[in-house]
Amino acid sequence: MTRTDTPHRPPAGEGSVRRIPARRRAFRPYLLSIPAVLLIAGILYPFGLGVYYTFLNYSAMVPEPVLVGLANYAVVLSDPVFWESVRVTLAYAVTTTVVETVLGVGIALLLFRASLVGRMLERLLILPLMIAPVIAGVIWGLMYNPQFGVLNHMFGLGSTFDWLSEDRALWSVVLVDVWIFTPFVAVLVLAGIRSLPREPFEASAVDGAGALYMFRRLMLPMMWPYILVAVIFRFMDSLKIFDHVYVLTAGGPGGATRTLQIGAYQNSMTNLNFSLGSTYMFLLWIIVFITARYLVGVLGKAQRRAAGTED
Incomplete structure (x- = not known):
């Protein structure tokens, strides 16, 4: 009697592939x-x-807002206070971005050439980034205090020197921003420097090129995209700054530090005119959007130039 062998079929779920319906x-x-x-x-x-x-007359005084068209834009764009806020915002953003970029690149170059001890100190560089900007504003506000602030005692300025007076407030706030965010630029650029290929530098050293020549002709063109990334991040963030500026000065004195963000806050939360506050924010968004598109285009060109693919 012969036995017909049948193929072994594994039980369902053991070795079988479950087909998913189409x-x-x-x-x-x-x-x-x-x-x-x-x-x-x-x-x-x-x-x-x-x-x-922005197209309504929405405020605490108007329980039933109605459409008013472009009236809010006409009010804001014809207000000298708004244009002064634009000037302060742009001055703050440009100043902080330039200073932080220059200092960040310099610190990154020093850390790249640093010894083992310098690389250990590199970890301390990010400490300001670990502090919330609001807390940093409180700390620097105490340091700026004319009566018991440590800065006046350290530099022997006496109790009459006011760091947050109308003619010094903007630059004092810029100093706080530089202290907080320069490490961000330094860390970003340092990461870019360490990712650069070593072969061009070794070949230039063999040919007798100096350190300054290699920095200008080799390192700077190749690290330019990383610098632009840092510039984009910092400039966009500086245009939208609010926290430590409000903690230190609340936009004063005399509107010296009244940025567009603080103007929107004062219109919405202090004056309870939500439509004007929204108009401020939408106009700020337009400024940020246009600037971001331009800087991203510059970054794309720099990346293509660094890769050698630009026509």
Whole structure:
């Protein structure tokens, strides 16, 4: 009697491949995109609502706001206080970005050439970044105090020198920003320097090129994209600054540090005119958007030039 051998079929779930129905496979991309859709909706809805408020007369004094068209834009754009806020914001952003970039690149170069002890001190560089800007504002506010502030005693300025007076407030606030965010630029640029290829520098050293020549002709062109990334981050953030500026001066004295963010806060939270506050923020968004598009275009050109692919 012969026995017919039949192929062994493993039990379900053991060694068998479970086929997913075609309908479920087609639905999977939409399922995976749900978090992204929710995130976009969470961003666009408040943004759209804020833009909508700019066309209303929405304030605490008007319980039932109505459409007023471009009246809020006409009020804001014809207000000298707004243009002074634009000037202060741009002066603050440009000054902090330039100073932090120069100091950050210099610190990065020093740390790149540093010894073992210098590399250990490198870890202390990020300490200001670990402090919330509000807390940093409180600390520097105590240091700036004319009566018991440590800076006046350290430099022998006496109790009459006011760091936050009308003619010094902006630069004192800039100093705090430089102290907080220069390490960010230094760390970012240092990471870029350490990622550069070593072969061009070794070949130039063999040919007898000096350190200054290699920095100007080799290192700086190749690290330019990293510097631009730092500039973009810092300039965009400086345009939107609020926290430590408000803690130190609340926009004063005499509007010397009244940035667009603080102007929006004062209109919305102090004057309770939410439409004017939203108009301030939307105009600030336009400034940030235009600046970001321009800087990203410059970054793209720098990256192509560094890669040698620019026509």
